[in-house]
Amino acid sequence: MNTLFDKIWDSHVVTKVEDGPTQLYIDRLFCHEVTSPQAFEGLRNRGLQVFRPNQVYCMPDHNIPTMNQEMPIVDPVSKNQVDTLDKNAKDFGVQYFPMGHKKNGIIHVVGPENGLSLPGMTIVCGDSHTSTHGAMGAVAFGIGTSEVEMVLATQCIFQAKPKTMRIRFEGRLKAGVSAKDMALYMISQLTTGGATGYFVEYAGEAVRNLSMEGRMTLCNLSIEMGARGGMIAPDEKTFEYVKNREYAPKGDDWKKAVEYWKTLNSGDDAVFDKEVLFDASEIEPMVTYGTNPGMGMGINSSIPALNSIEKSSRDSFTKSLNYMGFQSGEKLIGKPVDYVFLGSCTNGRIEDFRDFAHFVKGKKKADGVVVWLVPGSWAVDKQIKAEGLDKILTEAGFELRQPGCSACLAMNEDKVPAGKYVVSTSNRNFEGRQGPGARTILAGSLVAAAAALTGKIIDPRTL
């Protein structure tokens, strides 16, 4: 008890059902167009209003095109889903950032950058990567559509209290190793189900040293090892980041808020159900070779040999490698790449574009590689231009697209063709995730940049 998670959770308990779940109060609900229509429809069928419309923020991000957003969406089914969100937001009077709005973008990028996601909050969204907002020191987690409906109707949700896990990264990261690499490393060690049932707090020197954006990347990927969410205790860096953002508290409220936020940490006597320790200095730039995010390795390593895999998992392992067109035991370094995707709620923030742009500065994009650079939000896009990164990118032969989820899940036209390899900074390498038959290699922004320049999997530190 007395963990950061417990403190926030306990302060949001409304009631507890005997031998059942907790009724938890939700400070902020985010909705996108894919997982909300049936929830709004449910309200209509029950004849209900949204209970606290000022605590609900909606924006389309999954389906929206990343070119010509000024024009109507071409795909009629996508258009219908976005139009439905437009209508629901209007009918129910909730906060809304439509396509093209200066605050539109991927929810998990937009929330923190506008000060909508604050320390101490409970935040939910019908989206598993809601864990991203945990970087602010909030309890943030993904929910299903029935649960979205519950929150719309009552600002509450029923949840069983998860167990707690602390993952500490002690030591310092090597140069050229990022938060994404920490996350892929952690998932490869713990497996995709390794944190199921737990809410994770990240701690340790290497976590404290991360920027806020790096922390978001780390928390973002919590769900890929099954965790209910991931979070990091707020500190001076957090307060600095939040200060003056549009929806952040101001004046006297700010002082009071910071005072309260300073109490949000795991006490020295905090007890976790599970503790994990990693040595940050051992982490290499990571890539995945299979079809779940747990199938990752250092970029210079070899895919495990079949006989090193547990017997019961061998069929799944082989199926996965067949899909990817890789052999067990081989290295990925030097393998050709067809596509590169920089973006998503994992790596679509300004720091990712800075890293990418600085890396490619003065060099040229490889011929034959298609590169999609998709900012996570219009605010990121604006910042890219303000810093002149767009010029660097253009000179190196790249072009910038418009914000949205894009190729992360390929619901719009940004689909990687069957059989093609894509180095992607997103979060899922599942079969067909980036287009039917697409073969995804997950990596950080620098590995993506190196692939964009060479058309190969290459260790960015050697360029």
Place this chain on the structure above:
Amino acid sequence: MDKFKTLTSTIVPLPIENVDTDQIIPARFLKATSKEGFGDNLFRDWRYDKQGNPIKDFVLNDPTYKGEILVAGKNFGSGSSREHAAWAVAGYGFRVVVSSFFADIFKNNAMNNFVLPVVVSDAFLSEIFSSVKADPKMTLTIDLENQTIKNNSTGKSHSFLINGYKKECFLEGLDDIDYLLSKKDKIEEYEKKRVAF
């Protein structure tokens, strides 16, 4: 909703581990704005080839196996939180999914759609897979009241966990929103003392 007490059914075996929700229902089928029709695209890319023809050796296309119980390998339902996965499983006609491990969000989503996730040991699970291999007509019996699952081929039973509240919801066919709505006064009371900036 229909009440759930006991169910005896033949099964559909899917002995694959880490079946993620992108496999259960690929993202391109998430564009609907109602809950209907997702069953048709359950396991779409394993079930149909690019031209939309059924892939013969996938279990849903094999007439040998039918039933209201899906039995899947370890860690079923990982990945995306899309409730569409639960709608697809329910829409296809499954009322129970048995596995040795479920991803959390899928488990919640399934229960919110009156699909009962039943967790059994790895050993019990692999025994089910052996039984069905030997006899595709084998059945399982789920007894929710007593929280047991029985492999009627071997006669062996296994108990499973479900919290008292959810069990009641299944037995009575009630959902969470009904319950939460009855607690409005408590919510308003809470809001008065809540710390918010």
